[in-house]
Amino acid sequence: MAKEIVIVGAGFAGVAAARKLGKKYKKDKTVNITLIDRHSYLTYMTELHEIAGGRLEPDAIKYDLRRIFHRLNNVKLVTDNVSEIDHDNNVVIGEQSNYKFDYLVLAVGAEPNDFGIDGVKENGFTLWSMEDAERVREHIIDMVYKAAREHDPVKRRALLSFLVCGGGFTGVEMIGELVEWLPILAEEHKLNPDEISFHLVEAAPKILNTVTEKEQERAMKYMRKKGIDITLGDGIAKIAEDHIELASGKKIATYTSIWTAGIKANTDASEWGVEQARAGRLVADQYMQAKGYDNVFVAGDLVYYEDPTNNNMPTPQIVQAAELTGDVAATSIISEISGTEKEEFEGKYDGNMVSIGSTYGVAYLYDKYSVQGFIAMFIKHAANVIYFLSIGSFYYAWLYIRHEFFTIKHKRNIFRGHLSAHGNILWLVPLRLFYGAMWLVEGLKKTFGMFGGQSWFEDEVVFPFPWLQEEVTSAASATETEEVVEVAKQIFSLNYVYGEEPMLVFDEMPGWFASIMEFMMPNQDVALFMQKMMSLVELGIGLVLIAGLFTFLVSGLTVVLVAMFCLSGMFVWVNMWFIPAAIALMMGAGRAFGLDYYVMPWLGKLFDGWIWGKPKHIYTDNIG
Template sequence: MTKNIVIVGAGFAGVGAARNLGKHFKKDESVNITLIDKNSFLTYMTELHEVAGGRVEPDAVKYDLQRIFHRLKNVHLVTDKVMDINHETQQVMGEHDTYPFDYLIVTAGGEANDFGVKGVKENGFTIWSIEAAERIREHVIDCVYAAAREHDEAKHLALLSFVVCGAGFTGVEMIGELTEWLPELCKEHKLNYDEVSYHLVEAAPSILNTVTEVERERAVKIMEKQGIEISLGDGIVAVEKDHIELASGKQIPSYCTIWTAGVKANTDASTWGFEYGRAGRILADEHLQANGHNNVFVAGDIAYYEDPNQDGRPIPQIVQAAEQTADLAAENVIALMNGSELKSYKGKYDGNMVSIGGRHSVSLLYDKYHLQGFFSTLVKHAANVKYFLSIGSLYYAWTYVRHEFFKIEGGKNMFGGHLAAHGNMLWLLPLRLYYGGMWLIEGLKKCFGMFGGSSWFGDTLVFPFEWLKEEVVSSASTAESAEATTEAIKQVFAFNYTHGEEPMLVFKEMPNWFASIMKFFMPNREVAFFMQKFMSVVELAIGLALIVGLFTWLVSAGTVVLVSMFCLSGMFYWANMWFIPVAIALMAGAGRTFGLDYYVMPWLGRIFDKWIWGQPKHIYKEHKA
């Protein structure tokens, strides 16, 4: 009999629970797992400020679910909006279909909480979805555009005044992004950047309440240096189109107010038949079972459980908690199915990290290590990469690195843009042709004895390995053989010597460890002669591939390996070590400029993409039996 497990919500918690269950029941065809979300992708919520602040494009935080679950065929993806849950018939009612369940995990997430403050919905901007982040991005651009054309001085300055309400992690990160983006926008629209003002407003007496005073002081110092005006203990009571009003009576002119002051449970879940606690979160027991529903578990931001392990505080609405609650919910579903004892939730959080733009951040790790600057930012990126590896997605781990380091414009990351990959590859074309010509010439010399070289297809063995010298045939003297071998070695890359000087070998003698490897692969002269001819053809192929720009990255990487082997074999000179840095430089994409890689690599990418990940879709539907 088929057992149906339905998971509502494909955020951090939903994806984590689905992966754990999918891996556990991978070989059990009697278990059907359905993951439902209104989007066909996972939104990387902790990086939405980067989209809103113009640092990365929207697709940088959207990770297609098919790419995450392509190996778990028992996890069925469904793109639908859940409207209701019938606990009596055990059915999840979607906008487009109905999904029966035996076990249910609700991970519907949260949304912005405006606490009923006047004008937030009408005039403010929240940041709790990719759509909201894109709206902020567009509105900031619109404000700058309008300011550039506004003749009224007061309105001009109000258009360049940016307010963020809430000095938690999201608020601090959002205001930090703006301070790095606005200089670019002002330059683009010929505005005086000195006219831009930033305001961070917090009703509480301090910022970043989940870290220590050390992090708070460091964050304040960074923000003040960036020109951010911080207002503490003075919350917003009204958001108008052109200004905000504070509890103290103060008004701040602004056409852009971004609300990050709080989070509550997804309001869609408010009619799903559960008991609800603070901010609309679903009440759960220590096993994360929804109150009154033994076969329903809750995880992530929507779960409300006061954790004794954290001094009775409710489960925090952070990624670490989402992952841990997802793990426990999945484990307890399995335990319930097996009739085993359920486990209790014990939250343990490794630390908190907050970025203030792409170059600055502060961190508290394991409640004792205080980091800032480069190392803090490095830890933050490492944690994000670790997340993708934890869900088995090497593809998205690389995608994250590519967006954060290689596609960043304006130097808005920890390396100041030094790793940016938006350079003009046209200037690598002459180098690629020259380098390919060098390999082609060497290949022609070795294969055909052209350009004054000695062919490696003759009866002279060029490898200067002692175990091969011992097998020299009796018709040739040892002295003659040694002289011939030495001359042949000079032909490895004889094209580029300093005239009048004897070139110096990188290694005069082969290291013992490498000798052992070579002896394994070339135990006798017959094998050595084959390898000698084979390498000649390889060099010829490398030259041709580089000249036409085909598989340039792989070929260049191969040349680094080949040159390294020549060096270790005592057959390569310092005069030609430029081969290695040139090969590394060509790996930057040199084959896409007037090369076949421009056509071949995208074509192969589409083929392998579909073969490995399947066909990503905008709408996923449940597989019907």
């Protein structure tokens, strides 16, 4: 009888568990895996502040589950909201259907904890979901819009006062985004940026309590330099519509209070019959097995496990811990099915990184390295890319790089916008036509002997390789050999000072490259075939570049060919412009008055559906 594994929650922990199980039982038809979430996508929670702060568009951090599991067809995807769990009958009860299970993983994550403070729900803005981030973003834009039309200077300053409650990672990252974004909005609405104020309030005596004092001081220094008013050791007592009140009695006028002061377990889980601990988290053992149940496991922010390898502290509610707990839960299920020994959870964390805006960050890595600024931000971006590669998604790794570096607005990344691509590719069209013409001319010279060139379709080897020229020497004079070498030297002699001989990039081939060429062209017969094929390739390159077809790939190919010609001792320095020209054309030059404008979108849709499957708003893989 088939084993049914159900995973509730497609966050970092749920995805980690589903991928491990999916890989293990990819070819085993006796094990079925179902992943249930109320969304059809994974929300990249660590970047929510970038959505709320106007740096990225919402779609940039919504990663479709079908694309993540496209190689694991045995993982069935379901978009549903789980309302109840029937442990007696081993059934997960959802709003759309019921799901029978032999093993269950609960990984529904956490939600904001307002600690019962007056006004948080009514007047505060939380930041723990995509909906939260979009609501904060819209509210901020609305406040600036209203301020631009407000004549009362006191109320205008209150409208332009932005406060974040909580000095943890989320709070610090959120205030960092606001400091960058609000001056941009102020300029767009012709407001005086000096009227904008930023406030960070933390009830504890310090911020960022998971890093060392060194990172805390650096973060404080940077934020104060940016004009952020920081209040420590004084918590929020009340949030009203137009102000907040601190425990000390101090009031701050603001219409924007973003609450990041704490989280608790998803309240839905409180009805699922598993023992709860602090902040509603579900108690589990070292195998992530829910207390009191043999076939139920807990993972992610939802789990409460006091880790003996970390001073008996509860597993932290961070991405690394979520993935580790998801992995352990999946491993435990595999052990249960196969009858092997289980593996205990061991908290090993690479470090903590926090960004304060798009260009500055602090990080503490491997319990000994403290970094800041560009390096810290680069490491954070690298860690995100590595995550996507670790779940087998080259698509989303590239998408992340594109969103963070190439399509970013207002210079809001660590390269200050130097990599942003918003230019008009129309201006690349003349270069594309000229570059294509150069290759076309070379192809015509070698194919038909036009433009004064020597045809490579004759029975004479033109490659200046010693092992080929030895054969020529035995049947021709030394003078004829020198003529062949001279022809090779003149292959790309299109531009140099009159009366001077152009300088070759390499006078002779490096030994390692000569070995490769001798393997590829061991004799004249092969060499004759290769030079004829090369002639046609150059002719084809010229034609497709002029037509603007597959410009990215073809331009990349020309870089490879030029490198090979250089190493072969057949390319001169004055024509090295071929390489930067090709790189420039790779930025979509074929999409302006070229066939790529029509062909690439069509191919994109074709291969997108073929490789990834069709993304949907709602998945019903396991609903009959």
